[in-house]
Amino acid sequence: MNEPVLALDDVTTAFTSGWGPHHSVIAAMRNVTFAVHAGETLGLVGESGSGKSTTASVALGLRSPTSGHVRFLGKPFGDRKDRIGLLQAVPQNPLWSLNPRLRVGLSIAEPLAALDRSSLASHQAAVEAMLDKVRLDRALAQRFPHELSGGQRQRVTIARALITKPRFLVFDEAVSALDVSVQAQILNLITDLQVEHGFAALFISHDLAAVRYIAHRIAVMRRGQIVELAETSRFYARPQHEYSRQLLEAL
Numbered sequence: 001m002n003e004p005v006l007a008l009d010d011v012t013t014a015f016t017s018g019w020g021p022h023h024s025v026i027a028a029m030r031n032v033t034f035a036v037h038a039g040e041t042l043g044l045v046g047e048s049g050s051g052k053s054t055t056a057s058v059a060l061g062l063r064s065p066t067s068g069h070v071r072f073l074g075k076p077f078g079d080r081k082d083r084i085g086l087l088q089a090v091p092q093n094p095l096w097s098l099n100p101r102l103r104v105g106l107s108i109a110e111p112l113a114a115l116d117r118s119s120l121a122s123h124q125a126a127v128e129a130m131l132d133k134v135r136l137d138r139a140l141a142q143r144f145p146h147e148l149s150g151g152q153r154q155r156v157t158i159a160r161a162l163i164t165k166p167r168f169l170v171f172d173e174a175v176s177a178l179d180v181s182v183q184a185q186i187l188n189l190i191t192d193l194q195v196e197h198g199f200a201a202l203f204i205s206h207d208l209a210a211v212r213y214i215a216h217r218i219a220v221m222r223r224g225q226i227v228e229l230a231e232t233s234r235f236y237a238r239p240q241h242e243y244s245r246q247l248l249e250a251l
């Protein structure tokens, strides 16, 4: 098989809280191993506090693990400036990533401008092309985030994440705040854009229905460990781990 876009090998990430004799250590990730290939979406599910967000920050190169190895495009993470724009995140709430005082067209241009220190206004053509791709009217570029619907705002966030042509994307509860019908539209959009761009994706969600819809494989996390990792169809038909069965029964 081709070299994965992103691979975690035996990664452990521990947090220490408190100090002196009263300090405690929490292993948010324990011996986590997985790989994501170009054009593939790995779903990451698990209850609150199981370590999904910590895994996302390690995979994005935002946090160094305590032990183990992370490889992006076959190499350990190097200088942060060498990977600007190559790894991007789409968070749950677009209002967290969009500047409320910036017209959305300029927000979409921001990551490109950060790459080459150009002006936001110089990227109008690229912004319009991205608006077409996420199926938003070009006229919306002139609006502010609060003037859009939740689904439109999430399309803007996706346009902003994709404008630098990243190789790896994390969707962190990216559709959880949306109505079910809007969720389906956004999931379809992500799938279409992945076919076109070939990015690898980690799709974090507590919503097993959304994950089933979009992920090629599923990893189940519990107390920092991946307890099951399987092809989506096999996972939903015959979950192997007791905890996976509990999650599916709750669904």
Ligand SMILES: Nc1ncnc2c1ncn2[C@@H]1O[C@H](COP(=O)(O)OP(=O)(O)OP(=O)(O)O)[C@@H](O)[C@H]1O
Binding pocket: 015, 016, 017, 026, 027, 028, 046, 047, 048, 049, 050, 051, 052, 053, 054, 055
């Ligand atoms: N910066 C930190 N300092 C100390 N402990 C942390 C820190 N970040 C996370 N943790 C702990 O690590 C564990 C995993 O947290 P994490 O946020 O990765 O889980 P999660 O699965 O993403 O949860 P949620 O679905 O609620 O976002 C939790 O016990 C959490 O309290």
